[in-house]
Amino acid sequence: EDQVTQSPEALRLQEGESSSLNCSYTVSGLRGLFWYRQDPGKGPEFLFTLYSAGEEKEKERLKATLTKKESFLHITAPKPEDSATYLCAGARGGSEKLVFGKGTKLTVNP
Amino acid sequence: DAGITQSPRHKVTETGTPVTLRCHQTENHRYMYWYRQDPGHGLRLIHYSYGVKDTDKGEVSDGYSVSRSKTEDFLLTLESATSSQTSVYFCAISELLTGSHEQYFGPGTRLTVT
Numbered sequence: 001e002d003q004v005t006q007s008p009e010a011l012r013l014q015e016g017e018s019s020s021l022n023c024s025y026t027v028s029g030l031r032g033l034f035w036y037r038q039d040p041g042k043g044p045e046f047l048f049t050l051y052s053a054g055e056e057k058e059k060e061r062l063k064a065t066l067t068k069k070e071s072f073l074h075i076t077a078p079k080p081e082d083s084a085t086y087l088c089a090g091a092r093g094g095s096e097k098l099v100f101g102k103g104t105k106l107t108v109n110p
Numbered sequence: 111d112a113g114i115t116q117s118p119r120h121k122v123t124e125t126g127t128p129v130t131l132r133c134h135q136t137e138n139h140r141y142m143y144w145y146r147q148d149p150g151h152g153l154r155l156i157h158y159s160y161g162v163k164d165t166d167k168g169e170v171s172d173g174y175s176v177s178r179s180k181t182e183d184f185l186l187t188l189e190s191a192t193s194s195q196t197s198v199y200f201c202a203i204s205e206l207l208t209g210s211h212e213q214y215f216g217p218g219t220r221l222t223v224t
Binding site: 031032034036041042043044045046049087089091096097098100101102103 | 141143150151152153154155158160168200202204206211212213214215216217218
């Protein structure tokens with residue numbers, strides 16, 4: 001059974017304090033690892049897709065990386081507006097279905 | 111934002127009543143999905159569609175049915191709502207032709223079954 005596990009469940013940072021969120025996965029024949037951001041009361045917003053180990057993608061203060069067993073979402077010098085729940089999901093080869101982790105709730109204090 | 115709307119946005123219903131949630135897209139994407147999101151469980155796939163009249167089950171499909179008679183609409187029906195179906199329901203769309211496979215989500219429907 002495919003599984004995606006995110007850690008920590010919650011993370012509090014001070015503004016400017018860089019950190020990383022972890023997503024470990026056991027997905028057969030991974031064809032893509034996806035990161036989403038979700039604000040309270042809203043639907044998940046797509047951030048990145050990573051396809052192969054060693055791949056990196058960046059967007060503003062966020063950088064996502066992928067290894068054969070896990071993915072990291074690095075947040076550099078976060079701002080309060082980066083506060084949200086970050087979701088990770090994996091898809092196996094030949095499937096359009098995503099398996100989601102339970103998310104990491106990030107709070108950035110000013 | 112992807113052109114996805116969900117209706118209603120909020121609904122309170124009684125146990126045993128039928129409920130239909132609607133997802134409408136203006137992107138002409140082939141794939142559509144219904145998820146539920148609950149504390150402690152994250153997002154779980156209920157059903158998905160890979161074309162008009164083509165649907166398949168997800169991991170939590172019991173008690174739910176779906177229909178897709180047009181590319182733009184995907185309906186989720188709870189035939190006889192139960193309290194365990196109180197949740198936030200999200201619709202998502204994706205399109206293989208773009209090559210990227212990511213799913214885009216609607217704003218959600220908050221359903222309360224009393």
